[in-house]
Amino acid sequence: MVIPLGVTNENTLSLYFHVPFCTKKCQYCHFYVLPDQKRFKQKYLEALKIEWEWRLPLIKGKKLVSIYFGGGTPSLLGPSHIAEILDWIQIPNETEVTLEANPENMTYELAKQFFEGGINRLSIGVQSFNDDELKLLGRTHTSAQAITAIENVYRAGFGNISIDLIYDLPDQTLPLWKNTLKQGLDLPISHLSLYNLTLEPHTGFFKQRKQLFPRMASPELSLAFLETAISDATIKGLKRYEISAFAKPDFFSRHNLGYWIGRPFLGFGPSAYSYWEGKRFSNLAHFNRWAKKILSNENPVNFEEELTVENQRKELLSIGLRVLNGISLKAFEQRFGKLDEITHQKLRLFKSEGYLENLGDQIKLTHRGTMVYDTLAIELI
Numbered sequence: 001m002v003i004p005l006g007v008t009n010e011n012t013l014s015l016y017f018h019v020p021f022c023t024k025k026c027q028y029c030h031f032y033v034l035p036d037q038k039r040f041k042q043k044y045l046e047a048l049k050i051e052w053e054w055r056l057p058l059i060k061g062k063k064l065v066s067i068y069f070g071g072g073t074p075s076l077l078g079p080s081h082i083a084e085i086l087d088w089i090q091i092p093n094e095t096e097v098t099l100e101a102n103p104e105n106m107t108y109e110l111a112k113q114f115f116e117g118g119i120n121r122l123s124i125g126v127q128s129f130n131d132d133e134l135k136l137l138g139r140t141h142t143s144a145q146a147i148t149a150i151e152n153v154y155r156a157g158f159g160n161i162s163i164d165l166i167y168d169l170p171d172q173t174l175p176l177w178k179n180t181l182k183q184g185l186d187l188p189i190s191h192l193s194l195y196n197l198t199l200e201p202h203t204g205f206f207k208q209r210k211q212l213f214p215r216m217a218s219p220e221l222s223l224a225f226l227e228t229a230i231s232d233a234t235i236k237g238l239k240r241y242e243i244s245a246f247a248k249p250d251f252f253s254r255h256n257l258g259y260w261i262g263r264p265f266l267g268f269g270p271s272a273y274s275y276w277e278g279k280r281f282s283n284l285a286h287f288n289r290w291a292k293k294i295l296s297n298e299n300p301v302n303f304e305e306e307l308t309v310e311n312q313r314k315e316l317l318s319i320g321l322r323v324l325n326g327i328s329l330k331a332f333e334q335r336f337g338k339l340d341e342i343t344h345q346k347l348r349l350f351k352s353e354g355y356l357e358n359l360g361d362q363i364k365l366t367h368r369g370t371m372v373y374d375t376l377a378i379e380l381i
Contacts, residue, residue, distance in 0.1 A: 015089070017068070020072040027203060032285040034287050065254050067098070098121040121158070124146070136170065165192065170212050170215035177225050270300075326359070
């Protein structure tokens with residue numbers, strides 16, 4: 001299937017709810033989070049509902065493709081509050097509704113309540129099946145707890161289960177990575193997201209970067225980690241459909257695909273981003289300031305960027321190539337106009353070097369191209 005970029009998604013949208021609560025902040029995490037305290041939750045829901053009502057007129061007449069609760073640890077909000085938020089929204093049966101969760105508290109009973117409350121996809125932050133690596137990352141669960149959580153979720157009725165795994169960890173070896181992959185792929189999952197560790201500013205790992213850099217994977221080992229994941233996931237029936245994501249047939253992440261194909265989305269909650277009518281904007285990344293603005297009938301947006309057609313064209317061409325089925329150039333140019341000659345020259349160069357191929361009006365990365373995607377994307381932008 002070719003993703004028809006820009007043709008069908010003008011009348012579709014996705015919703016993102018940022019739930020910032022966490023029991024602790026992991027060493028690698030650069031997202032906005034705050035301690036999980038009961039006193040914050042009612043204020044969060046009160047402000048969130050007002051923000052929802054403000055933006056409701058924008059949504060009318062649009063087809064809702066996906067809803068995503070990210071964080072933080074959204075499952076800490078609890079099934080009743082998640083169900084309350086979903087009750088605000090008229091959700092078509094086919095809408096994908098994802099909740100991020102951590103393994104340490106995902107019991108069968110809790111999973112069942114989320115399932116019955118309207119969540120139809122769970123994304124579980126496993127990160128590793130090696131206890132030493134989990135401690136290094138600052139995670140509070142063990143490998144055994146992760147396995148039990150996934151089994152609980154499956155027994156509770158979830159057929160759409162995704163897990164996150166991280167590679168390029170300090171001191172990580174190929175045998176350790178293979179073992180993590182094996183344990184994850186032997187479980188009843190339908191989707192796998194991979195992340196290579198990056199030391200982001202304002203994280204615990206960034207503060208330790210001088211000590212950690214010498215212990216991290218070489219480019220050759222990093223490539224071997226990815227090649228191994230591609231091979232092992234494919235054997236288990238999970239197809240690589242995006243640069244860092246694998247899924248069984250019909251279980252690709254509709255929400256994440258929306259980011260790569262330029263589907264409009266609205267974000268709610270502190271620090272949440274939106275992409276709407278050619279603008280990118282985000283809320284204040286501070287819970288009390290975000291809530292105070294809304295409860296005072298003021299706009300909580302603190303960043304806004306209007307993207308020119310040229311900027312959108314370059315950005316969506318580069319990120320659209322993350323989708324391994326490729327981009328329809330005809331559909332792309334219907335939305336943004338003809339590509340300029342410089343871009344065509346770059347695409348021809350990528351093709352001559354074996355990174356890109358044409359199938360009719362479709363362009364897609366070759367396997368070789370997927371392994372150096374970041375470099376190619378920078379060139380296009």
